[in-house]
Amino acid sequence: MTAPLLSVRDLHVTFGLDEGSVRAVDGVSFDVLPGQVVGIVGESGCGKSVTMRSILQLVDEPGQIKKGEILYRMRAANGQGESVIDLTKLAKRGAQMRAIRGAEIALIPQEPMAAFSPVHTVGDQIIEAIQLHHRQWRPDGSGLSRAEAREIVVDLFRDVGISMPEQRVDAYSWQLSGGLRQRAMIAMALSCKPRLLIADEPTTAIDVTTQAQVLALLRELQRKYGTAIIFITHDLGVIAQMANSVVVMYLGRVAEQGPVDAIFHAPKHPYTRALLRSIPSIVGQTQVALPTIAGTLPHPFNRPSGCPYHPRCDERKGPECAARVPSLEPVDQGQSVSCFLHHDSSDTQ
Amino acid sequence: MTASHSVDSRQPLLQIRDLRKFFPITAGVFNKTVGHVRAVDDVSFDVFEGETLGLVGESGCGKTTTSRCILRAVDPTSGQILFRRKNDEIVDLAKLTRDELQPLRAEIQMIFQDPFGSLNPRMTLFDNVGEPLLVNGMTNRSERTDRVADLLKLVGLRPEFMHRFPHAFSGGQRQRIGIARALSTNPRLVVADEPVSALDVSVQAQVLNLLLELQSRLGLTFLFVAHDLSVVRHISDRVAVMYVGQLVELAPTKTLFSRPRHPYTSALMRAVPVPDPRIPVGEVTLKGEVPSPANPPSGCYFHPRCRFATDRCKVETPALREPSPGHFVRCHFADELDLTTAF
Ligand SMILES: Nc1ncnc2c1ncn2[C@@H]1O[C@H](COP(=O)(O)OP(=O)(O)O)[C@@H](O)[C@H]1O
Ligand SMILES: Nc1ncnc2c1ncn2[C@@H]1O[C@H](COP(=O)(O)OP(=O)(O)O)[C@@H](O)[C@H]1O
Numbered sequence: 293m294t295a296p297l298l299s300v301r302d303l304h305v306t307f308g309l310d311e312g313s314v315r316a317v318d319g320v321s322f323d324v325l326p327g328q329v330v331g332i333v334g335e336s337g338c339g340k341s342v343t344m345r346s347i348l349q350l351v352d353e354p355g356q357i358k359k360g361e362i363l364y365r366m367r368a369a370n371g372q373g374e375s376v377i378d379l380t381k382l383a384k385r386g387a388q389m390r391a392i393r394g395a396e397i398a399l400i401p402q403e404p405m406a407a408f409s410p411v412h413t414v415g416d417q418i419i420e421a422i423q424l425h426h427r428q429w430r431p432d433g434s435g436l437s438r439a440e441a442r443e444i445v446v447d448l449f450r451d452v453g454i455s456m457p458e459q460r461v462d463a464y465s466w467q468l469s470g471g472l473r474q475r476a477m478i479a480m481a482l483s484c485k486p487r488l489l490i491a492d493e494p495t496t497a498i499d500v501t502t503q504a505q506v507l508a509l510l511r512e513l514q515r516k517y518g519t520a521i522i523f524i525t526h527d528l529g530v531i532a533q534m535a536n537s538v539v540v541m542y543l544g545r546v547a548e549q550g551p552v553d554a555i556f557h558a559p560k561h562p563y564t565r566a567l568l569r570s571i572p573s574i575v576g577q578t579q580v581a582l583p584t585i586a587g588t589l590p591h592p593f594n595r596p597s598g599c600p601y602h603p604r605c606d607e608r609k610g611p612e613c614a615a616r617v618p619s620l621e622p623v624d625q626g627q628s629v630s631c632f633l634h635h636d637s638s639d640t641q
Numbered sequence: 642m643t644a645s646h647s648v649d650s651r652q653p654l655l656q657i658r659d660l661r662k663f664f665p666i667t668a669g670v671f672n673k674t675v676g677h678v679r680a681v682d683d684v685s686f687d688v689f690e691g692e693t694l695g696l697v698g699e700s701g702c703g704k705t706t707t708s709r710c711i712l713r714a715v716d717p718t719s720g721q722i723l724f725r726r727k728n729d730e731i732v733d734l735a736k737l738t739r740d741e742l743q744p745l746r747a748e749i750q751m752i753f754q755d756p757f758g759s760l761n762p763r764m765t766l767f768d769n770v771g772e773p774l775l776v777n778g779m780t781n782r783s784e785r786t787d788r789v790a791d792l793l794k795l796v797g798l799r800p801e802f803m804h805r806f807p808h809a810f811s812g813g814q815r816q817r818i819g820i821a822r823a824l825s826t827n828p829r830l831v832v833a834d835e836p837v838s839a840l841d842v843s844v845q846a847q848v849l850n851l852l853l854e855l856q857s858r859l860g861l862t863f864l865f866v867a868h869d870l871s872v873v874r875h876i877s878d879r880v881a882v883m884y885v886g887q888l889v890e891l892a893p894t895k896t897l898f899s900r901p902r903h904p905y906t907s908a909l910m911r912a913v914p915v916p917d918p919r920i921p922v923g924e925v926t927l928k929g930e931v932p933s934p935a936n937p938p939s940g941c942y943f944h945p946r947c948r949f950a951t952d953r954c955k956v957e958t959p960a961l962r963e964p965s966p967g968h969f970v971r972c973h974f975a976d977e978l979d980l981t982t983a984f
């Protein structure tokens with residue numbers, strides 16, 4: 293069994309607000325194996341972005357990691373050997389965390405507009421990152437000149453399918469179309485050769501045709517460089533195409549996790565099953581009522597007791613569903629589920 | 642040739658003929674016009690009474706501008722927008738003055754992608770949903786209260802919500818409020834511009850079901866604009882495909898998805914990721930970017946990206962033709978190409 297590159301264990305993140313405290317992430321666990329694509333799905337507000345930002349210690353105030361570990365298998369500075377470190381223990385603005393951001397783990401954030409500064413050219417911002425993490429390109433520590441870093445950016449732009457890369461390097465982000473900005477964002481994320489790429493809904497704002505190109509690009513990078521990818525999307529079609537394994541989240545917890553084929557063809561959690569039924573298929577019967585999930589997502593201040601899905605669950609097992617919180621337990625080949633239909637273990641809350 | 646429907650006996654409610662909307666591009670201190678964005682560039686189609694016509698295409702291809710022309714939120718540059726009124730009188734919405742349009746506003750309503758943008762955050766649901774009623778002459782408050790209560794029930798919201806403000810509602814509930822507001826005047830035509838695009842899949846399913854149910858209960862006619870092909874396929878009787886301001890294909894939904902005749906339509910369909918990991922990922926057939934409508938390519942607007950393009954395509958603009966009854970396509974080789982899809 294391959295050791296995971298990243299292992300998130302029982303992560304809890306809370307936002308203390310005037311109105312009360314929001315348990316945005318409430319006991320999330322999952323692993324990312326080297327070179328694997330992990331897809332994360334779940335309705336908006338279920339804690340996907342906060343989980344990802346926790347990995348890089350970028351959770352916005354007043355968010356706080358309350359509990360849990362984020363274990364990352366890090367390359368030694370001299371390139372010889374690896375050691376496992378707990379990212380939650382690192383200082384947010386410390387040298388070690390800064391060395392990890394970009395060079396080991398890169399994030400394509402949900403808001404591509406916010407990722408680039410409007411007052412510097414896109415190229416300048418990537419050149420700066422490359423010069424900062426020059427060891428990724430020159431392990432001997434000899435550094436990179438501006439002209440050399442610029443050459444790397446032009447090559448990266450070409451790799452991500454930006455036409456006229458020499459000119460585009462000098463553009464400001466607001467001068468680029470949505471599709472080009474997305475590609476520039478991917479080039480930025482790849483500029484320091486990360487081992488783990490986190491893509492937070494990278495194709496939500498772009499057309500299917502551009503999306504198909506971006507997905508093909510990410511697949512190619514993953515094959516070529518063995519980059520592990522965490523891919524967040526609400527599009528189950530994209531998950532089916534991209535992911536090796538899938539994490540389904542609901543209200544800050546993992547409902548189910550498993551290999552992509554099992555999640556789509558043998559889903560075990562009632563939420564996963566309902567989610568899959570509710571999407572209009574490109575081959576199914578048309579103009580008929582789609583199966584829906586009853587009710588609405590509870591307000592974050594108003595978390596249900598017991599299983600967070602119990603008020604909406606159409607397969608509810610019994611009184612235990614409202615009384616205890618089912619823990620995430622392995623039930624099948626690499627598949628884990630938080631549901632009493634499949635086991636009887638619960639988490640203490 | 643126009644996209645009227647030779648096999649359908651239903652009456653058209655809306656007939657769009659040679660519609661154009663060009664936005665001027667200005668420069669310099671005197672705002673001299675230096676060019677035009679051809680946002681809608683020779684579009685013709687019919688919408689039949691009681692049907693849903695889906696309108697798809699990549700962003701920037703003119704879907705919203707077409708919708709805004711029908712609502713007369715913008716004034717068309719040329720062309721006709723023929724609307725059949727309740728009394729069967731046919732009026733050209735493109736030619737009417739603001740005053741002449743006023744009595745027609747009740748018959749044509751719009752639902753937006755961002756329902757929040759169309760709701761006033763400082764007004765309660767009663768005022769938001771009831772405003773079109775007031776504008777259309779229902780001045781009696783208790784009569785309006787009854788009607789708003791009925792409308793909220795119709796879209797699956799509790800009438801007690803009437804006195805709350807929009808911010809108290811989730812995205813899906815706000816879209817229901819937007820739908821209630823649009824239906825308040827008993828419209829016959831509803832133009833829905835990306836009404837479910839911002840919603841999570843589970844909420845999207847609820848809103849799609851609501852729209853289907855309302856259509857059969859109230860006999861509504863929908864022009865349904867969206868970029869998600871699975872959603873459009875699910876809800877539409879017929880589907881129109883736009884590319885750089887032009888209509889390139891229009892056909893009954895099943896025909897379009899099983900046997901598209903325009904290379905753009907088939908490439909668009911192939912780009913949709915299928916939610917089944919056992920279906921192998923197809924190769925990317927549509928590369929490059931959508932051309933700017935300020936500077937469209939010569940000949941067929943699709944030729945720089947079309948894998949079937951010939952020299953003729955670079956110089957000669959294809960006309961919209963009807964190679965089989967009810968199937969309209971703008972391609973020189975529509976009869977010869979084999980474009981069957983995986984669907
Ligand atoms: N800056 C913040 N301030 C307060 N609450 C926040 C903030 N960011 C996120 N949250 C809370 O955390 C929850 C999870 O948010 P997020 O991770 O962004 O969801 P997702 O990415 O799955 O849509 C939200 O329901 C929200 O209430
Ligand atoms: N008010 C406007 N002024 C200038 N150009 C516009 C205006 N509205 C839309 N456009 C342009 O018209 C084209 C079509 O836009 P739109 O109808 O919004 O497309 P879609 O809804 O299909 O994404 C785009 O190139 C857009 O930039």
Ligand code: SF4
Pocket residue numbers: 561562563599600601602603605606607608609610613618630631632633
């Ligand atoms: S634990 Fe109970 S309520 Fe929760 S998903 Fe399973 S059956 Fe449904």
Ligand code: SF4
Pocket residue numbers: 903904905941942943944945947948949950951954959971972973974975
């Ligand atoms: S006319 Fe030519 S370029 Fe245009 S779609 Fe047909 S084959 Fe392609």
Ligand SMILES: [Mg+2]
Pocket residue numbers: 340341342402492
């Ligand atoms: Mg998010």
Ligand SMILES: [Mg+2]
Pocket residue numbers: 704705706
């Ligand atoms: Mg639009």
